[in-house]
Amino acid sequence: MASTNSFASHLYCPKCGKTFDLHEIHHLCDCGSPLLVAYDLEKARDVLHRDTFSGRPANLWRYKELLPVLNDDNIVTLGEGLTPLLHLKRAGLQSDIKNLYLKDEGVIPTGTFKARGAAVGISKAKELGVGTITMPTNGNAGAAWSIYGAKAGIKSVIVMPEDAPSITRNECAAAGADLFLVKGLISDCGKIVAASIKEHGWYDASTLKEPYRIEGKKTMGLEIAEQSDWNLPDVILYPTGGGVGIIGIYKALTELKELGLVSGPLPRLVAVQAEGCSPIVKAYQEGRQESEFFADSQTVAFGINVPKALGDFLVLDAIYKTGGTAKAVSDADILAALRELASLEGNFVCPEGAAIYAAAKQLRQEGWIKADDRVVLLNTGAGIKYPDTLQFDVPYLEKI
């Protein structure tokens, strides 16, 4: 088998520092923290240069030296990654942010950024010899893991709330996953999954309970750097539920800095949440290192309805370390932003993506974003997966 030339060296715990072997299956640290992948960046520094990546295929495996898969034959790909980074000229005028950009994760297999985590997570699961994965999901992650699992020949057992976007059911079922619905929240699904793992010994693919999904999400940060000609933006806004995206982007940027591929201050990272589910915002406002369970959460942006994220301390750390912030927006502002972005720029985004545009406008009005800041909005998915978010009364014409 051909080596990917990955510089991944081992797993480590960001809380207690304990290390683990990359060639074995590991989930959480003994202390309860998620594990992260370490790379031999000193060695990589001599090998990886800005132009190393430029001629490579237009997918996230162009960064394979910085990903955890060790052998090419284990790469499971549907061509995910290198999504568009678009200059929003008209929305920039509207919001008084001249240098406003959208990274559009709708243009990816399965229509959401979850494809990145699933591509890398399933590839590594294949490398580790996994036969069956299981997870609770708000829909899109379960769909993506089922889809990539099908490509890899790995069985998926998926448990989702009945309120999750209905199209994600079809993705799971069509891919041949064992799918179950629950009248409850993702946390209720999580309890069922935990019990089934104890019983059957399946591989736990829950958010941050396996260390590799975050490496897939990391590639969003790598791409933003490369697509900005290695000249990082001033601000990146990210819709934050489980928080893996923002953790991954932060990890990407710090690794790039250690590699000497980027320089200067890191972008200020902004975690955007819905007012109806804003545990990270509350923790940030109170200057805390961890969040508390957000009771009775509710928002039109279903993908960020996560009352308590396992990686909350990593999200807050990324915000504090980069001089970022956390911002909550209302459902009404999310829906208005969705229509505004579609009509000004043709970007028909998911409600989570609309939330960041709403947040950017408000942060600009408050002066936190400066008029000449270069700002990247990360849209996590395609609006076409959410047929019920907007309602229109469409008139009929008579045949002639």
Next chain:
Amino acid sequence: MASTNSFASHLYCPKCGKTFDLHEIHHLCDCGSPLLVAYDLEKARDVLHRDTFSGRPANLWRYKELLPVLNDDNIVTLGEGLTPLLHLKRAGLQSDIKNLYLKDEGVIPTGTFKARGAAVGISKAKELGVGTITMPTNGNAGAAWSIYGAKAGIKSVIVMPEDAPSITRNECAAAGADLFLVKGLISDCGKIVAASIKEHGWYDASTLKEPYRIEGKKTMGLEIAEQSDWNLPDVILYPTGGGVGIIGIYKALTELKELGLVSGPLPRLVAVQAEGCSPIVKAYQEGRQESEFFADSQTVAFGINVPKALGDFLVLDAIYKTGGTAKAVSDADILAALRELASLEGNFVCPEGAAIYAAAKQLRQEGWIKADDRVVLLNTGAGIKYPDTLQFDVPYLEKI
């Protein structure tokens, strides 16, 4: 304004040979035929080489010398193109076509290949100073033109059957288009659009009634060539409704041949239709140059429910000239193929895309496709746009 260095020279009629100025608005020829864009390929031959394109951004504008837009400032883009070309190893085993590939047009803004036609069509409309476009649509084309129109600041007036995929309504409406529904077929919508053009002088963006959409679709052929290292496949299967895709691919391949960028015989082009709407298949079987109106058409693959295509003679010409064929498949085979492709390869495709996989299997069984042929399936859109095509009975679990 910076030139695109396009080699586009003029418009011409493929039926009567009459030529038209590229700097003016033109629709059909006086003889009723669609118009095509001509390029100065002799001049281009000296400038364009295989490696001309390799380092360029991962979207269809990498081929801008072979597109009709003359000035860079008129390019309206959402990052469309360079979609994945994937090797289907497991489906290849299943169907006894070892070298089976899928070109996945689900990974593109708006989730269907219609984005290509809209990107180039709207860009050229902008260059020509158009203020309002109008069209009848089975859904996805109208959505794409509305979306790109929004980005360009061009108004769209869209008329679609009420049975068109409902998410495409939201795309049009969110983008700010004037949208109307009709209890009827796309041909009924077409009559209304024709009348409104007479009344208001709007730009007719109906299939093949403007010459530029086909140039956008052409880029699928250019990409297949580049992604195959300029070594063309033996067979390309395409789901055929209006037929613009297959016409565009044929145009691309003949242009590449004239440019000396590819050599050898062209791939055999296969027009795939549904049994419930197969006018091209009927015409091919009878050896005719044009098709007849297919009455009472009906199929689960709504996008290819086109009873009589304006460009039918161009589709049939492409089939005859390449030694291709036309093949109809049943709705039952389409639905089975959809599930098989998703469960074997993780490609959750649209029903039109599933039709070509079903057709490829049948053509292999009949021996028309040889076991060692290199075969490209063109999936025209993402399955996530079709939430109702497959029905699953999903079991519930109790909370614990």
